[in-house]
Amino acid sequence: MIYRFRAILDTEExxxxxxxxxxxxxxxxxxxSINQSFGFDGAEVAAFYxxxxxxMQGEEFAQFDMGEGEGSLRIMNxxxxxxxxxxxxxxxxYVYDFLNMWRFLVELAEIAEPEDxxxxPNLMYVHGQIPDQAPHFEMEAQEKDEDEDDEFNDDYDVDDFDDLNFDENWN
Structure with a gap:
């Protein structure tokens, strides 16, 4: 079977x-295949989700096992x-180059029979030019319920040490 994908750069154009x-x-x-079709050299770290x-971002598929997580990390290869x-x-x-954050929306459009x-892999169609720099995007923050307890929501000014109750000569 052949999977036909559309890989869309997450940008306005x-x-x-x-x-x-x-x-x-x-x-x-x-x-x-995505790297080659967009003209990247493939030298940067990437991941699929x-x-x-x-x-919405789900399970990660890393390029390399960094060994930092407690669970079993699935690897691309x-x-x-x-x-x-x-x-x-x-x-x-798909995220390529975590410093610049090239983000792609990759969708399986069709499952087909192979053609003689x-x-x-086969590049079927190219549309648009990749910009010189990765598009900037804002991460959407989850809004908190105002009634939700927030352990860091207090009246302390972190730059004002005069009102804190501790002995300066503790050691």
């Missing part, structure tokens, strides 16, 4: 690439596309 890749390819293969219908994507789960977020004479 329409910049996207349509790609075909084998369903049994890995996320690392998709990562390389499962996404829901509202493009060990994860096949068909093991995480199907007709119901079609969306991924086509080499996969």
């Amino acid at each position: 329409d910049v996207y690439r349509d790609l075909e890749i084998e369903a049994t390819a890995t996320l690392e293969d998709l990562h390389n 499962l996404s829901d219908d509202t493009w 060990e994860t096949t596309l068909d093991s995480i994507l199907d007709e119901k789960q079609t969306r991924l977020l 004479g086509v080499t996969y």
Whole structure:
């Protein structure tokens, strides 16, 4: 089976690439295809995230196992596309270069049969030019309920030490 994706740069302008890749390819293969189709050299760290219908970030698929988390981290080169994507789960977020934050919305548009004479992965369509710099975006903060207790919501001024009750010569 062949997965047909549209990888959209998260920007105001329409910049996207349509790609075909084998369903049994890995996320690392998709990562390389996206990089090549957008003209990146692939030298920066990247990650994929499962996404829901509202493009909320879900489970991470890292490029490398940094060994910092308590749970088992799934790695791109060990994860096949068909093991995480199907007709119901079609969306991924892709972040390339965590310093500049190139963000892509990647959606599985179609599952098709392979065509004779086509080499996969295959760049099917190119639309728009990638900007010189990564688009700036704001992370949406979750709004807190005003009635919710906030352990840091107090009347202390962190720059005013005169009113704090402690002995300066404690040691």
